[in-house]
Amino acid sequence: MIVEDSPLTQRAPAKGRILETASVLFYEDGIRNVGVDRIIAASSVTKATFYKHYRAKDNLIIEYISGQHRAVRANLESLIEASPTPEAALRAFVSAVAAEVGAPGFRGCAFINAAAEFPDPNHPVRVIVSDHREWYVETLADLLRKLGHPVPGDAADELLLARDGAFSGGYAGDSIAAIAAMSRVASRVIADARAAA
Template sequence: MDSKSTSEVREKLLETTEDLIYRNGIHATGMDLLVKTSGVSRKSIYKYFGTKDELVAEVLKRRDERWMDWFRTEVERAETPEARLLEIFSVLKGWFESSGFRGCAFINTAGETGDPQDPVRLVAKEHKEKLLEFVKEICQQYGAADPDALARQLLVLIDGAITVAHVLGDFNSADSAKEVMRTLLVK
């Protein structure tokens, strides 16, 4: 197998796995379904990734990079730090209203793992830490008296809005979180 076809097979497997995991969850996405849907043999799957957990962790790492790049770009379109803090929720609402929204892949997958040291859970934790750092950067630019505390409060609002949008189907949770954010914007 040449390197191009190896790369294509690996890419197909990662894309298929991400789609299935995001739609159905880790446990509902068995190896038989991955083989059937991706067209990649079980032997090849284990060649590229030693375990299903390694495959899912790699999928989540890629999603983290893509999601954070998208989120950062969208939020940073706002001109001032205060506008960026509020824009977070406009960006989230647009995501909630997009086709295929099924909540946060990192919250969803972390909820399927009981062990805090599980590779999937560790990737989810890293994602939330990156999100927290990004939000903290904006809080520092804003001049918050305690940027760390404000960023932590904001992360709770972000994840709360995502969860309410996913579980209750209430996309206005982003608007509600934005209103709470306005009350926190005191230097």
């Protein structure tokens, strides 16, 4: 799970505590399983403070999932900027996924988890998840385009689905096998780009 750090310092301390606490609880136990009273108690704020900042749990949920998107985006963009080539960036992307899957407390993908809890495709949470996935595919497709892949959009879809599989398989099953499978997909996609160049 990725929890934003820097924006919390810009919020009121209580508001930041509420969001940070909710982010951990939502990821660990599920969004719908965590009630407002539990968030209030765990973040050491009053009910009045909670409702002053968020008015309703739905507003906190939206801020949580939006914050997850901003954090993932910042991390991937930083990884790409630090990589000397598009291929190096793609390999670093696979390594970053492997590190996340192997991290203590890993409980799958926050976006897939959220989508499973909000089945209505028009719900604001699902809209954010959809926008996040579109951004992810576009970002990977841009790297693949720069690498010379003949069908960068399709290849980006494969990489994102391989990442989804690694996250799901890594949480529910064998994390080593899940990452190995994702690595094979990434290697094949990169080889396809090299062959076309």
